Amino acid sequence: MSIISVKNLTKKFNGITAVDNISFEVEEGTIFGFLGPNGAGKTTTINILCTLLSPTSGSAFIAGHDCMKESSEVRKAIGIVFQDTTLDKDLTAYENLIFHAYLYNVAKNKMREQVDNVLRFVDLYARKDDLVKKFSGGMKRRLEVARGLIHWPGVLFLDEPTLGLDPQSRTNLWEFISELPVKHNVTIFMTTHYMEEAEVCDRIAIIDNGKIIAIGTPDELKKAVGGEIVYIRTTDNANARKEIEKLFRLNVSEKNGELYLSCEMGDTCIPEIIRTIGERVLSVRVQRPTLNDVFLQLTGKTIREEETSSFDSVKESVRAYRRRHE
Amino acid sequence: MEFNAIYVIVAREFKKFIREKSRLFSAIARPLLWLFIVGAGISRLVPRDTGVPYTQFIFPGIIGMTILFSSIFSSISIIWDKEFGFMKEILVAPVSRFSIVIGKALSGTIVSTLQAVIILALFPLLGFKLSLLQIMAVIFICASVSFCISTFGIVLATFYESYESFSVIMNFIIMPMFFLSGAMYPVRLLPDILRLVAKLNPLTYGIDAMKHAIFPHEAGPMGPDFSLTTDAAAIIITSIIFILIAGKAFERKK
Helix, strand or coil, X not given: CEEEEXXXXXXXXXXXXXXXXXXXXXXXXXXXXXXXXXXXXXXXXXXXXXXXXXXXXXXXXXXXXXXXXCHHXXXXXXXXXXXXXXXXXXXXXXXXXHHHHHHCCCCHHHHHHHHHHHHHHCCCHHHCCCEHHHCCHHHHHHHHXXXXXXXXXXXXXXXXXXXXXXXXXXXXXXXXXXXXXHHHCCEEEEEECCHHHHCCCCEEEEEECCEEEEEECXXXXXXXXXXXXXXXXXXXXXXXXXXXHHHHCCCCEEECCEEEEEECCHHHHHHHXXXXXXXXXXXXXXXXXCHHHHHHHHHCCCCHHHHHHHHHHHHHHHHHHHHHHC | CCHHHHHHHHHHHHHHHHHCHHHHHHHHHHHHHHXXXXXXXXXXXXXXXXXXXXXXXXXXXXXXXXXXXXXXXXXXXHHHHHHCCHHHHHHCCCXXXXXXXXXXXXXXXXXXXXXXXXXXXXXXXXXXXXXXXXXXXXXXXXXXXXXXXXXXXXXXXXHCCCHHHHHHHHHHHHHHHHHCCCCCCCHHXXXXXXXXXXXXXXXXXXXXXXXXXXXXXXXXXXXXXXXXXXXXXXXXXXXHHHHXXXXXXXXXXX
């Protein structure tokens, strides 16, 4: 059964189309990912689904409730972790969660127990009476995820949940998030521009310039790009190339002194290749398509282009800061 | 209306108020400066035979100032909440916008009434003799004025997105509201244009009502400028107008 159902959703801001006629369904108890570069329309879509924005046209339903007309019902059914921290840093972890429990009308006799539960769940129980301003980025994120779960929502929205976290915190957070659908029957709707994070999703929609350009399981999307790519280095590329082309009746190309060809099952091609060209082989490797390749093929650009440049600008400003203070 | 939500919005504000010792300290220090330094200085310029002594005359005005500052500060915290993202947590909750506005208005009311009461407790130092009934009346007026100014502050906060706008609010709204409220000088002695502006200022009526309660028998130029009925009507009507505007302003979706 679909718990989120979106049809022909469009959102325009002063003539700029942020979300362009998108439609998708999310099955209950699954992890659904929105993958796309910054500015693709991911956050706008989340804001419409969680009733903070009205769409220009189209419809969106969560757990059977209309996101435009029954915003109160929708809000009860969802939990959200926004891209930027939305905690009160001057309150303790516990106070932040109690605030949330009151807002969502959690029964008074279950409130404390429930807050303690989610705190243990994200491993912050020992720190519950500390002010949030003393927390690290990873702890804040975990606390926000915990907060989003207090009222046991059917759907948990995570907008770039690991942005700004160190690799270890990211891994921990993913382990935790990927268990939620199974352990607590929570459907996850997440956005990310990290390819490796999108791999945990059951289904992914790739979004670029406000449009969904592909949708499916990670495997389906990768298969659509083509098979695996086998790279071979030999002592005699020209002849080896001809022989392999004859063997598979496939086009073999050459780049940086390496021959490469794409085949359905790379692993089974290798023995045949070696048998054919024998001792001339220097090395063989197989590259499996990544979501990055999917994105590259669909949009003609890599998803990281933008990200590296913003990361570079951070590094640049850190350097400038150091120069001033040395 | 969601009472749980209103309660917790007020509780949060109150907790933060108690925790921030410096905020409490400056909230009390400011009126003391006005009362004992500015008041003492200006009182030398005011003839002694005009009615209540000047240091006593400004007492209701300084209570009004305490309320003005703390109510606006409390409501302006909405801008901080927007800036630091916490407002989103409130806005996506299944809570009506009206409850949020009421919660914020009551937060401001409670916090500033408390501060006003602390200043009010200084009355013996200024040579006043107030009956219990008078004290109760002043506290009641303080609460009503606090509510009114807090709702006004919420309306302000909905129009400003970042805290850089705070100095604009401070210089162009709070200070003129204070100076044109009958706090420092009787409204009836103001030049025509300024008197007109003072009459549009809700704080004027709040301070005037306190003058009624604190020196009820003073009929000269230092006494109240309006009737108590006018004061009450002005406070109630402006509160209703502001709360409706604030509710509407919060409701809008982009």
